[in-house]
Amino acid sequence: MTVEVKICGIRSADAFDAAVEAGADLIGFVFFPPSPRVIRPAEARALSSRHAGGPIRTGLFVDPTDDDIAAVLAEIPLDLIQLQGNETPERAAAIRARFATPVMKAMGIDTEADFAAVPAFAEVVDRFLFDAHPPPGSLLPGGNAQPFEWRLLAGRTIPKPWLLAGGLTAANVAEAISTAQAPGVDVSSGVERSRGVKDAALIRAFIAAAKG
Numbered sequence: 318m319t320v321e322v323k324i325c326g327i328r329s330a331d332a333f334d335a336a337v338e339a340g341a342d343l344i345g346f347v348f349f350p351p352s353p354r355v356i357r358p359a360e361a362r363a364l365s366s367r368h369a370g371g372p373i374r375t376g377l378f379v380d381p382t383d384d385d386i387a388a389v390l391a392e393i394p395l396d397l398i399q400l401q402g403n404e405t406p407e408r409a410a411a412i413r414a415r416f417a418t419p420v421m422k423a424m425g426i427d428t429e430a431d432f433a434a435v436p437a438f439a440e441v442v443d444r445f446l447f448d449a450h451p452p453p454g455s456l457l458p459g460g461n462a463q464p465f466e467w468r469l470l471a472g473r474t475i476p477k478p479w480l481l482a483g484g485l486t487a488a489n490v491a492e493a494i495s496t497a498q499a500p501g502v503d504v505s506s507g508v509e510r511s512r513g514v515k516d517a518a519l520i521r522a523f524i525a526a527a528k529g
């Protein structure tokens with residue numbers, strides 16, 4: 318089975334081109350101002366238009382208002398809205414309906430108990446992303462190069478497609494996929510040469526390792 322790969326936090330043409338040419342299935346644009354990977358919607362549109370078709374264009378939001386999402390969608394069409402805040406199932410459903418766009422809910426995982434909300438979200442979202450909880454004091458709810466216990470996912474029935482994230486690199490992604498039995502992976506820090514700066518060679522290496 319081919320593993321899906323999402324490269325998140327794209328902000329440059331060389332990173333976008335490398336991800337597309339290496340076979341990324343999803344591309345993430347971060348619309349969360351505190352992130353070092355934040356991008357203006359017009360810049361995301363310019364990058365996105367470099368290749369017709371190709372990866373699913375994902376917009377990452379954290380507890381967005383409707384106006385936040387509308388402002389982005391006015392500039393760039395998105396194929397998927399990633400919600401990485403404290404959104405409830407009701408809020409996720411409202412966003413999905415209002416913007417007629419599929420939604421991926423990101424959930425922080427530390428223990429078995431963190432999966433308790435999966436059934437309620439599964440009623441209303443299209444995909445899940447499982448990431449580590451942020452370390453204490455972090456300004457970001459994700460994108461912290463923080464792994465979690467991959468075995469918590471092994472053998473678990475998740476009723477929607479899902480991605481594994483958190484501290485993945487070309488060096489550990491094959492083991493992560495095998496341990497978690499993950500159908501897909503998502504990476505940001507692990508393909509950066511410095512915080513917020515993507516590296517085309519690391520992107521190529523990550524995709525090759527994940528899909529190899």
Ligand SMILES: O=C(O)c1ccccc1N[C@@H]1O[C@H](COP(=O)(O)O)[C@@H](O)[C@H]1O
Nearest residue numbers: 325352459460461462483484504505506
């Ligand atoms: O990447 C960010 O800056 C970010 C900000 C706010 C919420 C989520 C964010 N990133 C997501 O977290 C995963 C894992 O990141 P990492 O590989 O551990 O650095 C990333 O793929 C994004 O989906």
